[in-house]
Amino acid sequence: MKNVYVIGVGLIGGSMALDIKSIHPKLSVFGIDSNSNHLDEALALKVIDAKATYEDLKQADFVILSIPVDAAVIELPKVLDLISDTCLVIDVGSTKMDICKVVERHPKRRNFLAAHPISGTEFSGPKAAIHNLYKNKTNIICEVEKTAFKLQEKALKLFGEMGMRIRYMNPEAHDKHIAYVSHLSHISSFMLGKTVIEKEKNERDIFDMAGSGFESTVRLAKSSPEMWTPIFKQNKANVLEVLDDYIANLTKFKEYIHADDFEAIYNEMKNTNHIKDILNGIN
Amino acid sequence: MKNVYVIGVGLIGGSMALDIKSIHPKLSVFGIDSNSNHLDEALALKVIDAKATYEDLKQADFVILSIPVDAAVIELPKVLDLISDTCLVIDVGSTKMDICKVVERHPKRRNFLAAHPISGTEFSGPKAAIHNLYKNKTNIICEVEKTAFKLQEKALKLFGEMGMRIRYMNPEAHDKHIAYVSHLSHISSFMLGKTVIEKEKNERDIFDMAGSGFESTVRLAKSSPEMWTPIFKQNKANVLEVLDDYIANLTKFKEYIHADDFEAIYNEMKNTNHIKDILNGIN
Structure with a gap:
């Protein structure tokens, strides 16, 4: 070579x-x-x-x-x-x-x-x-x-x-799994950035109040649209499916808050804390 | 003292x-x-x-x-x-x-x-x-x-x-702004973690495929439910409002993909890239 x-x-x-x-x-x-x-x-x-x-x-x-x-x-x-x-x-x-x-x-x-x-x-x-x-x-x-x-x-x-x-x-399994662990993260982050920018017209407020938490969740919203638009296009079916799941979970969380069911809110978070052990494997 | x-x-x-x-x-x-x-x-x-x-x-x-x-x-x-x-x-x-x-x-x-x-x-x-x-x-x-x-x-x-x-x-402005720049990040992250865990029953797949992107967007899902449940309870009205906005933005993004309007998808991301300049101020 x-x-x-x-x-x-x-x-x-x-x-x-x-x-x-x-x-x-x-x-x-x-x-x-x-x-x-x-x-x-x-x-x-x-x-x-x-x-x-x-x-x-x-x-x-x-x-x-x-x-x-x-x-x-x-x-x-x-x-x-x-x-x-x-x-x-x-x-x-x-x-x-x-x-x-x-x-x-x-x-x-x-x-x-x-x-x-x-x-x-x-x-x-x-x-x-x-x-x-x-x-x-x-x-x-x-x-x-x-x-x-x-x-x-x-x-x-x-x-x-x-x-x-x-x-x-196989390519089918790859595209399905990667929609969850990568493509969804990017959309979630882009829309988080958008939601906050739209609301916080006065950018000083974001600048001053955004702690490290916001920064890490919104990091991927800096990614290249040139690269990501065709990815979402090629993986359309899988991305639509994960977005449906994600929106459904967010909507359920919202409904629990709306109904003052804070025991359910607690459990949603407690059960997801388990992500710690999964992420520990990454490092 | x-x-x-x-x-x-x-x-x-x-x-x-x-x-x-x-x-x-x-x-x-x-x-x-x-x-x-x-x-x-x-x-x-x-x-x-x-x-x-x-x-x-x-x-x-x-x-x-x-x-x-x-x-x-x-x-x-x-x-x-x-x-x-x-x-x-x-x-x-x-x-x-x-x-x-x-x-x-x-x-x-x-x-x-x-x-x-x-x-x-x-x-x-x-x-x-x-x-x-x-x-x-x-x-x-x-x-x-x-x-x-x-x-x-x-x-x-x-x-x-x-x-x-x-x-x-003032406390009203604080609770409103912080719902956007902190509370929403936590919910977005918890629900991202939940969505992926639910789907990826075989955790090896998450473990192996999750790159640094997923890791940073899902980081806050490790946070303490004991601390966060009462925050969402006390800031209920503001949190419901930001969740509505966030879900609406995600839904619009999903609809653009569904309709094959990838020019709109590109613009959504391009306009949000602007978050770079805001975040630069944080560091």
């Missing part, structure tokens, strides 16, 4: 590039991005070694596709058309059904590995790229059996070097 | 005790708590210097009432009955209307200062007490004009030493 191409040099792809460069200093990491400012920035920040275009992909040993999921389903078949027989292509998007479906019958399907490293921050762009973003994080791989065995090995070696633990899942 | 009494030696009161002891090593900090285990723990952890009872309050120069808000409205008049004419009593609860109302006509009203330091963590009890919890945090003082001027000065000096910035507000 000599030449690594990162398509989309933002938070996710850029952080992978940084890790690869520090783990394998002899590799050359090339960046491709539709945003030429991002590409210049990535080069200036040494996130990538050089700029490249699709025409160069025939020399690629490893391609990371890290662009919004609506663009990924369009670009992945094109990328597979261009690469050599020994090249590995991975995508790292937050939805897995559409991307797996779009290359289902592609002649180079075995060169592709569908992955989702569950990691990120609320920031975006090459400036947001950081070392060790993936350390001790879970990477979900879908349809592993459809990737050539030697290329699986290549990918797993690199993921291991980055410190990731691997879980295998 | 010689003798400080902290009634309720948990996260909030205990952290104040620790700060007072380090700022004024010559002061004696006594603890009073209905939970004798907590009192023993606070003593063992050196959060307090000694245990005390209500009978000792006549020797108090300064009393901090840091107990759940439903207990606070019962205990505050009793405490005021017991203290000397020169003693300052502050409460630090998350609701301010009921507590101000209950001592409105108390003969020692001028010995009382209603405060709300906007700070905390999701943990509780004496073990959760930490140094510098209040540093650079906002402390909202209500009805300051009803407290004797000399006692105001005494309180402000100590709050300044702890690193807090002060804002003045």
Whole structure:
């Protein structure tokens, strides 16, 4: 493996590039991005070694596709058309059904590995790229059996070097679970931010009163709409289902308060405290 | 000032005790708590210097009432009955209307200062007490004009030493704003935790897939139901209003997805990104 191409040099792809460069200093990491400012920035920040275009992909040993999921389903078949027989292509998007479906019958399907490293921050762009973003994080791989065995090995070696633990899942299960543990968190946070901004016209009041509690629940509302809109679009059915559940739970909580049933309110919270033990597992 | 009494030696009161002891090593900090285990723990952890009872309050120069808000409205008049004419009593609860109302006509009203330091963590009890919890945090003082001027000065000096910035507000405005920036965050987080736990019966799936995003939005769901149930009860009207707004915003978001109006989804998020600038002010 000599030449690594990162398509989309933002938070996710850029952080992978940084890790690869520090783990394998002899590799050359090339960046491709539709945003030429991002590409210049990535080069200036040494996130990538050089700029490249699709025409160069025939020399690629490893391609990371890290662009919004609506663009990924369009670009992945094109990328597979261009690469050599020994090249590995991975995508790292937050939805897995559409991307797996779009290359289902592609002649180079075995060169592709569908992955989702569950990691990120609320920031975006090459400036947001950081070392060790993936350390001790879970990477979900879908349809592993459809990737050539030697290329699986290549990918797993690199993921291991980055410190990731691997879980295998089918794309349907992935998209369903991730709607709960990731997509819902983002919507809950965006709408919390919206509700508070709308009400608190005088921003000084938010600024002064918002303690660390508000800050952590609303953190994800800083996330990129460019990235998240296509995720909600691709995972529409699952996202609608989790939103229904969430709104139903909030409505029930509201009704308990309305009916002065504070024993029920207490129990709702007590039973959810159990999340402590689950979260302890994460750290 | 010689003798400080902290009634309720948990996260909030205990952290104040620790700060007072380090700022004024010559002061004696006594603890009073209905939970004798907590009192023993606070003593063992050196959060307090000694245990005390209500009978000792006549020797108090300064009393901090840091107990759940439903207990606070019962205990505050009793405490005021017991203290000397020169003693300052502050409460630090998350609701301010009921507590101000209950001592409105108390003969020692001028010995009382209603405060709300906007700070905390999701943990509780004496073990959760930490140094510098209040540093650079906002402390909202209500009805300051009803407290004797000399006692105001005494309180402000100590709050300044702890690193807090002060804002003045009437209890009605406090309870309304805080419903948005604190109480709603807690409900949103608790219901997020509940929704995910209910769905993900197999906890391994949450454990493995939950990235840092879920963790931060659900953090407040670890909070104490003993503390939060009476807060929602006392701030019922405001909490119902913010919940209505929040549910309405979530429902609108859901309807946009349902109608495939992803331009609207994008705009909802883009307009809320603005929360970045507001939050930057917090840090």
